[in-house]
Every structure is written in structure tokens, then in C-alpha cells.
Amino acid sequence: MTATAPETAAPETAVPAGFDFSSPDLMAERVPLAEFAALRRTARPWWNPQPRGATGFDDDGFWVVSKHAHIKEISRDHELFSAARNGSVIRFNERFAPEELDVQRENLLLHMDPPTHAKLRRIVSRGFTPRVINGLHDALRDRAERIVADARRRGGTGDFVTEIAAELPLQAIAELMGVPQEDRGRLFSWSNQMLGYDDPEYEGDPACAAAEIIGYSMELAEQRRGCPAHDIVTKLVEADVDGRGLTDDEFGYFMILLAVAGNETTRNAITHGMIAFFDHPEQWELYRAERPETAADEIVRWATPVTAFQRTAVRDTELGGVEIKAGQRLAMYYSSANFDEDVFDAPAAFDVRRSPNPHLGFGGTGAHYCIGANLARLEIGLIFDAIADRMPDIARAGEPRRLRSAWLNGIKELPVRFR
Numbered sequence: 001m002t003a004t005a006p007e008t009a010a011p012e013t014a015v016p017a018g019f020d021f022s023s024p025d026l027m028a029e030r031v032p033l034a035e036f037a038a039l040r041r042t043a044r045p046w047w048n049p050q051p052r053g054a055t056g057f058d059d060d061g062f063w064v065v066s067k068h069a070h071i072k073e074i075s076r077d078h079e080l081f082s083a084a085r086n087g088s089v090i091r092f093n094e095r096f097a098p099e100e101l102d103v104q105r106e107n108l109l110l111h112m113d114p115p116t117h118a119k120l121r122r123i124v125s126r127g128f129t130p131r132v133i134n135g136l137h138d139a140l141r142d143r144a145e146r147i148v149a150d151a152r153r154r155g156g157t158g159d160f161v162t163e164i165a166a167e168l169p170l171q172a173i174a175e176l177m178g179v180p181q182e183d184r185g186r187l188f189s190w191s192n193q194m195l196g197y198d199d200p201e202y203e204g205d206p207a208c209a210a211a212e213i214i215g216y217s218m219e220l221a222e223q224r225r226g227c228p229a230h231d232i233v234t235k236l237v238e239a240d241v242d243g244r245g246l247t248d249d250e251f252g253y254f255m256i257l258l259a260v261a262g263n264e265t266t267r268n269a270i271t272h273g274m275i276a277f278f279d280h281p282e283q284w285e286l287y288r289a290e291r292p293e294t295a296a297d298e299i300v301r302w303a304t305p306v307t308a309f310q311r312t313a314v315r316d317t318e319l320g321g322v323e324i325k326a327g328q329r330l331a332m333y334y335s336s337a338n339f340d341e342d343v344f345d346a347p348a349a350f351d352v353r354r355s356p357n358p359h360l361g362f363g364g365t366g367a368h369y370c371i372g373a374n375l376a377r378l379e380i381g382l383i384f385d386a387i388a389d390r391m392p393d394i395a396r397a398g399e400p401r402r403l404r405s406a407w408l409n410g411i412k413e414l415p416v417r418f419r
Contacts, residue, residue: 014038024198036336056092062329075364085312091406191259214252272303301359
């Protein structure tokens with residue numbers, strides 16, 4: 001469906017005309033927190049114009065949704081606001097072909113609407129039950145301690161992202177899915193290529209990287225069908241929900257989702273969490289002393305690794321006093337909602353004791369709430385426990401380098417001193 005720009009945009013704000021919240025160049029420098037705050041003061045969606053076709057969509061732009069309440073409203077109403085119409089990713093590029101999204105809609109939970117989404121989620125959720133996640137605790141605790149101990153043993157200066165933050169999520173995926181640990185480096189490389197399509201530092205073709213993950217996953221699924229094991233892969237491919245398990249294609253795309261939700265986002269949450277502790281040393285001392293269970297959620301709120309996902313209006317509607325036309329896209333900016341003054345006391349403060357903490361870092365509730373939220377919380381808690389125990393004097397050794405991305409709040413490198 002082709003959508004056009006609104007005849008009348010939202011009232012003027014402190015945001016300059018032509019500002020593009022989805023600009024990869026902007027996100028390579030900073031998260032636009034001041035501009036989000038200006039939008040929240042209007043309590044209305046704001047029209048973000050874009051050249052037609054430049055971002056992979058045949059329209060003139062999208063609505064920026066900045067308020068916590070509005071994002072929850074959109075997230076809960078899948079009949080009015082569709083993930084499938086244009087997918088959930090706010091920006092592709094001019095090389096992105098519409099048929100690529102057609103394939104993803106058939107297999108990737110991120111781009112599905114109920115009831116198709118619900119059927120596939122019921123199968124996938126078998127890998128993320130509380131029993132499964134709790135069963136990983138001791139193994140992941142040991143892995144977190146080894147990761148930090150190895151870095152401490154090497155000493156000197158290193159990269160926190162590759163040597164610590166990326167390692168536990170990758171090892172957790174391998175542990176969960178029965179992937180050989182020696183293959184985790186391949187998953188790391190493929191996910192970087194797949195998601196770094198706006199960053200020239202990452203060489204390779206995102207479509208080829210996705211195909212590599214799918215091919216690897218299909219081979220893994222076929223092995224389990226021929227020789228079942230007591231692992232999650234076997235549970236996912238066996239037919240016991242609605243008479244079926246995951247097809248090879250579905251399993252391949254599920255592994256792509258894991259590469260994003262189970263690796264990239266948790267890695268960035270851990271990295272941003274470390275930066276927050278560097279910037280707020282009193283919070284690091286508090287964490288070391290008390291280990292509050294609330295810390296992981298505050299780190300996710302503060303980091304908001306996924307800046308935004310989008311939905312498309314199925315029919316004409318109204319949101320925050322603004323008329324939304326059928327076919328128009330709405331970007332749910334979680335990185336704004338997580339600092340909404342109407343929801344959070346002192347939202348600009350990093351507070352590991354924050355409670356309650358109704359952040360939207362795992363999605364705005366509803367059908368697409370992150371299925372791996374509890375695994376992410378576990379990994380974040382375990383890695384910072386290990387750092388606090390074995391490397392409490394870790395220090396910043398340089399400035400972080402940000403990922404050039406329209407929708408990921410990513411850190412490519414964080415120089416630290418391991419001590």
C-alpha cells in the first residue's frame with residue numbers, strides 16, 4: 001500500500017524541520033534524547049518526512065511516536081496497527097527489494113501479525129520457558145566467570161564489546177541451541193554483517209550473511225530430526241504444537257531472530273550498562289555491595305538497545321489528537337518512551353534500584369513482547385556479578401565507537417583496562 005504525507009503535520013516543536021530520527025548518521029553520533037523530550041512535551045506524534053523510496057518504503061515518511069502510553073496502545077492493538085504490512089524495521093536502504101520483506105513475513109516472527117504470529121510463537125516459546133531458562137543459570141554463571149577471569153588474566157587494555165559483552169550472549173545461544181561453541185564466532189560475524197548494512201565498517205552482504213545463518217540452521221535442524229537429542233533444537237523441530245514443529249525455513253529465521261534478540265541487543269545492553277557504571281561510579285559501588293535484582297531492567301531501560309520498531313495503520317485512526325491515515329507507518333521510539341516523565345520519576349537518573357520500572361526495552365507489551373526477556377535479564381545480571389567479583393576496578397580506557405544504524409543503539413568498541 002502506498003501512503004502519502006499528511007496534509008497537516010503536528011504542531012511545531014523544538015525539533016528542526018527536516019530532522020530525520022531514523023538517520024544512521026545521527027545514531028552514529030548520539031541518541032536524540034533532547035529532541036525526543038521536545039516531542040513528548042507536545043504529547044502528539046510528529047511527521048518525519050523522507051524521500052520516497054530512499055529507505056526501502058514507497059511512501060513519504062512516517063510518524064514518530066514518542067510517548068510511552070501511545071506506544072503501549074499501538075503495541076496492544078494488532079488489528080489496527082500491523083507489523084506485517086511493512087515489517088517492523090523502520091529503515092532499510094535503496095538496495096532492499098520488496099520481495100525480501102515478503103519472504104521474511106512468511107517466516108520471521110518480527111514481521112508477523114496474529115493469528116499466524118501466535119501459532120509460531122507457541123512453538124518457539126518452548127525454548128524459553130522459566131524451566132529452560134532456570135536450567136541454564138549455573139552453566140551461564142560459570143561461563144560469565146570464565147569470560148571475566150580470562151580478560152583479567154590477559155590484563156592491560158582491551159575491547160569490552162568483543163572480549164566480554166559479546167561473549168556471554170553468544171555462548172548462551174550456543175548453550176541453548178546445542179550449537180558447538182567453536183561456531184559462535186561465525187554467528188558473531190554473520191550477525192554483524194546482517195545488521196550493519198548502514199555501517200561501512202562491516203563488510204559483506206547482509207542477504208548473504210542471513211543466508212549463511214539460515215543454511216547453518218537448516219543443517220542443524222536436519223541433524224536433530226535424524227538424531228534427536230535432549231536439547232531445544234529437537235523440541236522446536238518436533239511436531240507437538242498444533243500438530244507440527246518448526247519447518248526448516250522457520251527454524252532458520254528463528255536463528256536469525258536469536259542473532260538479533262539473543263546476541264546483538266543483549267551485547268549492547270551490557271556495553272551500555274558498563275558505560276553507565278563508568279559515568280555513575282556511585283551506582284557501581286552500590287551494585288557491588290547489594291546486587292539488586294532491579295539492576296538488569298534499569299540497564300535495559302537506560303540502554304534501550306532497539307531504538308524503534310514500526311507498525312502500519314490498517315485503517316484511518318487518531319492518536320494523540322493527530323489523524324493517522326491508513327497505510328501510514330508509525331515508529332514506536334522505545335528510546336523516548338523509556339525516558340517519559342509521565343511514567344518515570346527522574347528518568348534522566350541511572351538508578352539500579354529503580355522500582356517499579358515499566359520500561360519498554362523489551363517491546364511495548366502485546367503480542368510482540370520479547371520472548372527472551374528473562375534470558376537477557378539473566379545474562380546481564382550474571383556478567384555484572386562476575387565483573388563485580390573478579391574485576392571490580394575495571395576502568396574506561398577510551399571513548400566508545402557507535403554503530404551507524406537507524407534502529408539499533410549499538411556500540412562497536414569500548415576500550416577498557418582490565419583490572
